[in-house]
Amino acid sequence: MKRQIIDTIASYDTIVIHRHVRPDPDAYGSQHGLKALILANYPNKKVFAVGEHDESLSFMTKPDSITDDVYDNALVIVTDTANTERIDDQRYTKGKMVIKIDHHPNDDPYGDLLWVNTEASSCSEMIYTLFEEGREALGWILSDTAARLLFAGIIGDTGRFQFSSTTAKTFQVASELVTYSFDRDKVFNGMYEMEQKLLNLQGYIYQNFQMDEYGAASIKLTKELLAQHDVVPSEASLLVGCLGSVKGIQAWVVFIEEDKQIRVRLRSKGPIINTLAKEFNGGGHPLASGATAYSWTEADRVIQRLQEVCQNNK
Incomplete structure (x- = not known):
């Protein structure tokens, strides 16, 4: 070929x-x-x-x-x-x-x-x-x-x-x-160099992400939060991998709200997540995928499915 x-x-x-x-x-x-x-x-x-x-x-x-x-x-x-x-x-x-x-x-x-x-x-x-x-x-x-x-x-x-x-x-x-x-x-x-505003947002992520007993983690970055940090969605995407250093984490999702949709950034240390991404208008690699949600209710369903995936991987 x-x-x-x-x-x-x-x-x-x-x-x-x-x-x-x-x-x-x-x-x-x-x-x-x-x-x-x-x-x-x-x-x-x-x-x-x-x-x-x-x-x-x-x-x-x-x-x-x-x-x-x-x-x-x-x-x-x-x-x-x-x-x-x-x-x-x-x-x-x-x-x-x-x-x-x-x-x-x-x-x-x-x-x-x-x-x-x-x-x-x-x-x-x-x-x-x-x-x-x-x-x-x-x-x-x-x-x-x-x-x-x-x-x-x-x-x-x-x-x-x-x-x-x-x-x-x-x-x-x-x-x-x-x-x-x-x-x-x-x-x-x-x-890899970052402006201070991104480092401040990264600090917020570390302080506010949620993780369950099975190692499924999530953080929601709303439009209002991004505006407070003077960060646009494309800049926020640079921080998706930062939770990978958390001990005990299996997989995580970062939600980044835009004007008409919510970007869903999925990462994993083991559980396969691209099949989950396909359920929510997305796809990608087995350990790094992306999807799209159109409401925070739908985003919560992504979290629920990620928790199930991590639980089944234990």
Whole structure:
């Protein structure tokens, strides 16, 4: 499949790369890393990476803005996105051909070509293996820019190599990426430095989260609370993993209220939670998933189901 994707990339003059809404480092890393990889080997191609920008990821790069006509006869590649509803910028259908590259469960097998590897730690790791295939077959090169972006994506989706999705292959890829010329300190600082207002909100989370006897934990971040801390929902999402350091916790959910819906961020140290996420308009990885609730009553049902999942895992 990788060689087929490489040959398809080579055959198109214009390529538009999409990723999922509310992006994380792996979404940017795989999307923009692929863009940089293609341009390093096909400098005459027109390659664009689109989607709404998240300011917290400005340390990595910024997306392109394009008009509808760019999609005429273009190849569209969607990275790190499990289903069509989560693709940022629904113009992806305007291209001539769509390729899906993803590491989430393939519940929505969209696209004309599909490469899904649920064993990969991140989509950024997959893009690096695509480079390896291109290097062996066609002498592809990897630019320092691409290496920096892919490294950041891998760091983000593995939690600095702490998550169980990290494999020997992940370490091998990372060890090769760090041989390229980029500032790792800037990458880590961009990903993990926080403003004081976020640290204050993190303190609130530690002081107010609820956990039952089975290790199921939850915290509700209402619009009013976020406003008090001068934090927007995308910034609050950076704190989802902080409860992972709590002793005795099995799985947890962070609710982040927006104008018309409540974002449901699920994380786990063992119990499978993506099946639970699917019950509430979501999905994702077995230990890291997202969903959507439309009332606090529905959010309470998520908590109840999480408690059941943790109880059954004891």
